[in-house]
Amino acid sequence: MSELWRLSAHAAGEGLRAREFTAVELTESVLARVEAVEPRVNAYITRMDGIALEQAREADARFAAGTATPLTGIPFAVKDLIVTKGVRTTAGSRMLENFIPPYDSHVAAQLKRAGAVMVGKANMDEFAMGSSTEHSAFGPTANPWDTGRVPGGSSGGSAAAVAAGECLAALGSDTGGSIRQPAALCGVVGLDPTYGRVSRYGIVAFGSSLDQVGPIGRDVEDVAAILDGIGGHDPRDSTSDPAPSPDMRHYLGRDVRGMRLAAPREYFGDGIEPGVRARVEEALARLERLGCEVDTDLSLPMTEHALAVYYLIAPSEASSNLARYDGVKYGLSARGGSMWENMERTRAAGFGEEVKRRIMLGAYALSAGYYDQFYLKAQRVRTLIAREFRDAFARYDALVTPTAPTVAFPRGAKLDDPYAMYLNDALTLPASVAGLPALSLPCGLSEGLPVGLQIIGDVGAEGAILRIGHALERDLGQANRLAPLP
């Protein structure tokens, strides 16, 4: 059986259940694809071929025993900040180059429980800080649509692996757009769930009040199925929603007639590339034809403050979360000199430039005399942003925007200009700051590169945005689009 790696996860699931092929055959096909394209893409930091094949054999046994789940036998890429017992977890950092965790994250355990196959640990910007996967200690990941361009970030390895056929589905994490923006730039589907939907236990922390694990897949049905597999309450994460997670696939294939959408003006401003704007507007026209009401007059004036709020809160939390990497207990340890010199040397050698920049930014925002004017003020504005969204969701079922202002940009183009890099996330940050679920799905090409459309939902309303996304995806007729990478 050839090129099984081209299948979507749900199509592969059907084939597995029908015994058209085995999980081992599917995994071997994916591993061969990895072998073929990885030198050009670099989607993985750590490959897990041996473990993957073993898990595939176990998956086949479950199909034989009749205990398979929708994710059984599906080859996954897992972002390398998701802690995996016995498999090194680097978070893209030199600091954790040799860190082999003694425990499993909640989501890794959920994938194992479901019988999924782990192909490898996906590349990422160091500690999830970046929008291009160029800030990885393990080399940049290339965009499979054009290997001279970035895949987005920070979950660039996960998105690129899905788009390149190096896995069928992936887990990423989103703090300010880290699932949605790379999904958009790689032409795949990414979902940032409601904050609290998926347990953060075992996710190497960046911005704790913003981090959320979510799925990246080749179509909306796949991300819905993965969220069903990883979502729900986990008592080990006190911020996880105690209510049971609804069955997301239940919302798929439904009519969207009468659904009220808005395309807030602030998301269609000057910074948006014309090609991106055109594809999103065409998609909005499709949604109208499908029976949705689309309001293009909505204004959300707080939107412009999300960037500042995010770049105060996330680095503040990061400056504290990353304090544990001191070379004393695990990970990199640059020895020599006094205890304090050890710690300084370790952190100087272990962290990259972007990480250091954000730690300093965060430590400054929290320091005595600046806390009120930076961190505290940011939290207050954050509340205002959330309130503005809440008011909007009293009138609309979802908001539709571009995911990123541009298509994938060339490697190195924004490396020397952090602020230009930060602007990449301007359209994804507001939902993150408010803890809202948001979906990115491909809505066509511009200059031969994928354009992503973002659907933002109310707290807990993943069902609504998946329903709209699924209807649009069907109408576009472009589900399971792989990158044209030979």
Added chain:
Amino acid sequence: MTAPAESETALEPVIGLEVHVQPITRAKMFCGCSADYAGAEPNTHVCPVCLGLPGVLPVVNEEAIRLIVRTGLALNCGIAAFSKFDRKNYPYPDLMKGYQVSQYDLPLCSGGWLEAEAEGEPFRAGITRVHMEEDTARLLHRTDAATGEGYSLIDVNRSGTPLMEIVGEPDLRSPEQARAFLVELRAILRTIEASRANMEEGNFRCDANVSLRPRGAEALGVKVEIKNMNSFRAVHEALRFEIGRQTAILEGGGTIRQETRGWDQQRRETAAQRSKEEADDYRYFPEPDLPPLAPGRAFVEEIRAGLPELPAARRRRYRALGLSAFEAATLAEARDRSEFADAVAAALPFPPARAAKLAANWTLGEAARWSNEHDGERLDRFPLTPAALAELIALAEDGTITGQVAAGVFARMVEEGGSAAGIVEREGLARVDAGDELAAVVRRVVAENGKAAADYRAGKTAAIKRLLGGVMRETRGRADPNTARELLERELGA
């Protein structure tokens, strides 16, 4: 340098204490590891959470929250309807996450007080706040025998165990008050079973802030923080020393430096540790991994309803029953003692005041002696039930047995069990009154101790004691001493 005695100057000491208390919980503060690590091999009570591994998250131990609320209520604090945890950021190798989860601006308990007595004077001292935090790991400093180089080991067993920080108002005016404050705080914590509160075991640690100001002044002087005090006595001594040191400086026209000083137990003096000029910035911010704490009214009231009678109330009750201040304080200080005495008193067939006095005598005498001889064993493990002891006391009080016999029966009961009445009955230990039996004994004793009898008759009346001893010996203590003395005097006078 020796500590000058507290001077009679116009300077007044102002002391505030900060106490870290380890509450008695099964699990650590934010993970499921056992908090009872005393004597365990290093690094055996650990898990990814208390090791601070990448990706871990805290989960609040409800048992610890109950205990701190209990403590807050016992210290007359208000319990916040809305509280939260914060991160206190500072790098140190004993801090596994590089920050300590603590409480900054919204502690669970605040605005309380306790009452105590020092040098016969009752006083009330404010409790600013009681908050919850996690303890650090322990660093063990070693020297390599071969190279002579120093190195440190980390024992993570203590990391993440719950700690209550109790901050007192600067209301204390003398080292004696400070010691009384600590004694009272310890008594309260033990009474409500919130902590073992043992300074030597390290589950009750105290730092002190002390400054001086002209008597009558409002403004506070420059304060010095004293650390490293490992017993109540050390706190007292260190404060005496520090007050003397500051007094000498101020009277000599000098100024006090704001600093942290450590108490050196060997040299009996405080020494500068570090200056506060390089003050730390802990960059506190709300712990994003934990939702705010909102203890509901019902939760708090349930805990309040479950509070036992507190030491101060016990003291007042005992004083009202006529016990001395010392008796009241000594009983109230330990709940097992107090409850034992109460149960004995309740079982005695006497009016409350008399019953209380008798119960206090026996509890602070015989029972306390047993406790001391058994490594401070609690009186709820005392081999005699309060009812059994009350029976014995009643037999002694109503004259069935003499005091001397009672002491012997008590020892028998402790060793062998059995009831007082049963032992007295079986062994024939009932008091011997004026009658033929005792008269015969008296005659025999006088006859057999001619010298003592002669001495007495010659005016050395103290010689009667030897004769009385003989009578008591002959009667195995059953004779009533007063009756025996009367009979002896009559016999000798005849």
